[in-house]
Amino acid sequence: MGIRKGDPDALEEFYDRTSKQAFGLAYRILGNSASAEDAVQEAYLMIWRQGSKLDPTRGRLKSLLMTIVHRRAIDTLRSERGQRAAGAPEDLDYLAGTSPDPAERVALTMDREDVRSALGSLPADQRSPVELAFFNGLTHVEISEKLGVPLGTVKSRLRLAMGKLRIALGNV
Amino acid sequence: MTCDEVNDLLGAFSLDALPGDEMRDVRDHLAGCQQHEGVQDLLAAGRSLAFEPEERDPPTSLKARIMREVHGETSVDAAQHARDDRGIFSWLRPPTFQPALIAVLSVAVIGLAVWVAVLQSSTDDAFVRTLAGDSPAAGKLVVVSNENLAVLSIEGLEPLASDRAYQAWTISDGVAESAGILSVENGKASVAFQLDPSVVDSVAITIEPAGGSSRPTSDPILAADL
Ligand SMILES: [Zn+2]
Numbered sequence A: 001m002g003i004r005k006g007d008p009d010a011l012e013e014f015y016d017r018t019s020k021q022a023f024g025l026a027y028r029i030l031g032n033s034a035s036a037e038d039a040v041q042e043a044y045l046m047i048w049r050q051g052s053k054l055d056p057t058r059g060r061l062k063s064l065l066m067t068i069v070h071r072r073a074i075d076t077l078r079s080e081r082g083q084r085a086a087g088a089p090e091d092l093d094y095l096a097g098t099s100p101d102p103a104e105r106v107a108l109t110m111d112r113e114d115v116r117s118a119l120g121s122l123p124a125d126q127r128s129p130v131e132l133a134f135f136n137g138l139t140h141v142e143i144s145e146k147l148g149v150p151l152g153t154v155k156s157r158l159r160l161a162m163g164k165l166r167i168a169l170g171n172v
Numbered sequence B: 001m002t003c004d005e006v007n008d009l010l011g012a013f014s015l016d017a018l019p020g021d022e023m024r025d026v027r028d029h030l031a032g033c034q035q036h037e038g039v040q041d042l043l044a045a046g047r048s049l050a051f052e053p054e055e056r057d058p059p060t061s062l063k064a065r066i067m068r069e070v071h072g073e074t075s076v077d078a079a080q081h082a083r084d085d086r087g088i089f090s091w092l093r094p095p096t097f098q099p100a101l102i103a104v105l106s107v108a109v110i111g112l113a114v115w116v117a118v119l120q121s122s123t124d125d126a127f128v129r130t131l132a133g134d135s136p137a138a139g140k141l142v143v144v145s146n147e148n149l150a151v152l153s154i155e156g157l158e159p160l161a162s163d164r165a166y167q168a169w170t171i172s173d174g175v176a177e178s179a180g181i182l183s184v185e186n187g188k189a190s191v192a193f194q195l196d197p198s199v200v201d202s203v204a205i206t207i208e209p210a211g212g213s214s215r216p217t218s219d220p221i222l223a224a225d226l
Helices: A008-030 A033-053 A059-080 A102-109 A112-120 A124-136 A140-147 A151-170 B003-014 B020-032 B039-051 B060-074 B078-083 B097-107 B112-120
Strands: B126-131 B138-144 B149-155 B164-172 B175-181 B189-194 B202-209 B222-225
Touching: A008 A033, A008 A059, A008 A124, A008 B039, A008 B060, A033 A059, A033 B060, A059 B039, A112 A124, A112 A151, A112 B039, A124 A140, A124 A151, A124 B039, A140 A151, A151 B003, A151 B039, B003 B020, B003 B039, B126 B202, B126 B222, B138 B222, B149 B164, B149 B202, B164 B189, B175 B189, B175 B202
Parallel strands: none
Antiparallel strands: B126 B138, B138 B149, B149 B189, B164 B175, B164 B202, B202 B222
16 A cells, blocks of 8 residues: 555565565675665665555565666676666566566565575576576676587577476476 | 577576667567467566575665655655656556556557567667646557557546547647547547657647547647657
């Protein structure tokens, strides 16, 4: 109810419920507190300013928060590397999707241990490109250079890995 | 891009690990192709990874900073935020906006592919405008620049006498061109039309004689500048 009515208490409650995960994600990507704080702050303020019609009781809001934090953090990383950001922070339509999805179920019911174990179940040669993409913001070409593996191999490993993750997370 | 090429890139795509132009090529292909099953699931699996890292306590100063900002903005009319439609939630807001769009696109000849294109457009090539005016109705215009496509969606339209109709217009250099007559159901109407945002200055709705006019004959009840 609250955030959609512009109720600061509701945002505060949402923050208390979600900020450890949000900050954990930002810190994992950025590796330092100051940048991670910036990413997290921007994400909550974006929710606050634009979330007037969202229903914060649903998992979606948390899932969305995490998506925004991720995108902000990756954009920061990429711009520190002198690369063009992949998208404006509000370019989340595609990422956030439109229907109940596994990420939403994660936010509602799953422990992060489930995601961790799904990721951990991948063979290292598939897990590592996924992590480089998601947590380091590398493109497939950069992953190929970094790992010294042909681009075609990186593409197929990413594809295999994501297919497995989809199944693993869908079956929880 | 062929289907095979796209399939080849879906893993990287779901992790946002493609250079921008390739990212766009894949989106464009997916928008017009029905051959790729489970892409949304793949994207969702990508997003789930955000829950993998260890939780970490943020410094208490962070909360204080955020809440100070929030309280500072509370005095601002909440409607101001609602009017800020360039943001993410204009795309995500299912209760009113998206079903309306889907409704349009299912009746409009352009079909689902356009809807997917709208959904998948990045902010580089799509934007939303809110129509404002002297009317209880509220309207939104989604423009997909690279497709020269616009979808107008309006709610809260008052019933008109049977000899009147709502008509949409694009206005370029002061010249209005009809974008279609709105077919209103339960106060809601939507229409999709071609719109070149580099040419069109604004979009407006007027009340016209049933059947429509070739030029507006009354003042707009709603309008939005591009
Ligand atoms: Zn295809």
